[in-house]
Amino acid sequence: MSDPRRRLSVLLLDRIGYSFYQDRGGRSFLPEDRYSVRLVTSLDKVGEATGEELESVVAVDVYDNRALADAVHHQAGFKGIRADRLVAITERLLLRAAELRGELGLPGQTVEQALLFRDKVHMKEHLRAHGIRVPEFAPFSEAAARELLSRTTAVVAKPRLGSGARDIFVLREPADVAAFAAGQTDRLGEFEVEEFVDGELFHVDSVVQDSKVLAAVAARYIDKTTSYTELRPCRDVAVGPGPQLDALLEFNQRVLAAHPDFTGVTHHELFVRDGEIVFCEIGARAGGGGVIAGFLSRTGVNLDEAVIRAQVEGTVPVPRPPADHLTGFTVIYADAGVLQRPLTPPDEPWVLECQVLARPGDRLSRPENCNDAVAIVSVRGGSEDEVIRRLDRVGEHMVPVVSPGS
Structure with a gap:
């Protein structure tokens, strides 16, 4: 024994x-x-x-x-x-x-189960079979991309196992498809192609036990997740109570119901276009940026701890219902060079967390994905508008000063 x-x-x-x-x-x-x-x-x-x-x-x-x-x-x-x-x-x-x-x-988690949360083709095939609205998609080929483009205004090519909002290509003309294929010859098998959904991008972060959502927080990306390519901040704000939040949470539960054996944490991204919700992707992990700080502030659960607990014990911590206050975060990027000044947030009680990822004297490279930040600041507020004003205050206060260096 x-x-x-x-x-x-x-x-x-x-x-x-x-x-x-x-x-x-x-x-x-x-x-x-x-x-x-x-x-x-x-x-x-x-x-x-x-x-x-x-x-x-x-x-x-x-x-x-x-x-x-x-x-x-x-x-x-x-x-x-x-x-x-x-x-x-x-x-x-x-x-x-x-x-x-x-x-x-x-x-x-087995390979087959993991693929449903990692491979963008497998995940959409699985959810489409369960009645979830997903974008039209296919493993990438020039023929598939051209055929899909003939029926929509644009298509998106992205790595099937991609992360960090990296290597995302919007193709609007047949010539774009040909140029993309020529430029990615050795990697084409790693990509999928899907319809471009011209809508707002949201995410729902959940703690899940046996496919049942115990607590979930929805949020809206104010800026593009690829804003790092322009060295612009990426801001994010929680969605307040109302019909939109209810619809996002209901869609999220439907998606998770298609994974009856799943226990853990999910980061689920979805589009809203003319009132219609369209699946984007889902990961069996905590969200990046300030997601963990915001979720902890509102539910008392650290999402990384919940991931570990699920994988070790098969259960997750029981969160409290999300608090009434809202949260948001901003991810700050800098150009290549040497950082000259410290990055410090406003000295305000509404700053939940400041992750300083670069310090004066550090030699920086230009960001290659959305995780290559110099700082991530999470805030709280009583409404979406208040959270956004505070995020903008952070952005005005924390402007990276970089010199080329030698």
Whole structure:
């Protein structure tokens, strides 16, 4: 008979740094009295790997599939004792984590289940079969793109496994399709093509138990998610009570009902066009930017902790119903060069969180995806208008000053 007092051995795949696996008070999401952690972390984050719960630490390039697999297999059998769970919260590692679980015979999300939240073709095929309105789409080919373009004003080519709003191409003419195909010859199999939905982009972030939403918060992107390409901030504001919020939450529950075995966290993006809601994509992860801070402020649940709890225990923390106040965030970008001045938010009680990701003297590169920010600031307010005014105040206060440097 197994010892019920034995700590569960958790093999954690990490890219963001081990300091993120705790709350603001320093409480670990994997406390040492219940878990022993075998960490596989990124080479540039190994310095953050501290904690009594850590049993073993290996640092590799986590996006090198062979190096990651070798590290995981080593950690899975550390000291001759088999790991109990394999956990990952970073979007780009979720599918690889599922593959490695399969190799090791560990419980958790399978490859087939992970693909429904990672591969944009698989996810839309699945939801269309369940009656969800999705854009017209196809695996990319020039013929498929031209045929779809003949029936709509524009099409979008994007990587099937993409993240970070990177490599998104809007194609409006047959010549655009040909130019895209010529420029991406070696990668065309990685792309899908879908109808361009000219509407507002929203997202719903949820904590889910067995496909039932326990709490969800909806928000609207004020700016394009690709605003990093223009070095402009990307602002986001929660949707207040009313018919639109009700419709977004109902659509979100319908989508999750198509995943009856799912427990965890979802970040669901959707379009609203002339009152119609159209699915965009869904991930089995916490949203980026200031989503975690806003969700915590309104429900008391840290979404990253909920992801870990779901993967380790099969349950999620029970959130409280969303509070009446609203939240929002702004993601701030800077051009290439050396940052000259510190980035500090307004000294106001309505600032929920400020993630400063660059400091004076840092040499910056031009952002390549929406995650390449210099700062992310989350705020709260009593209404959407108040939240937006406060986000604009942050933007006026935190203007990056960059010099070319030498």
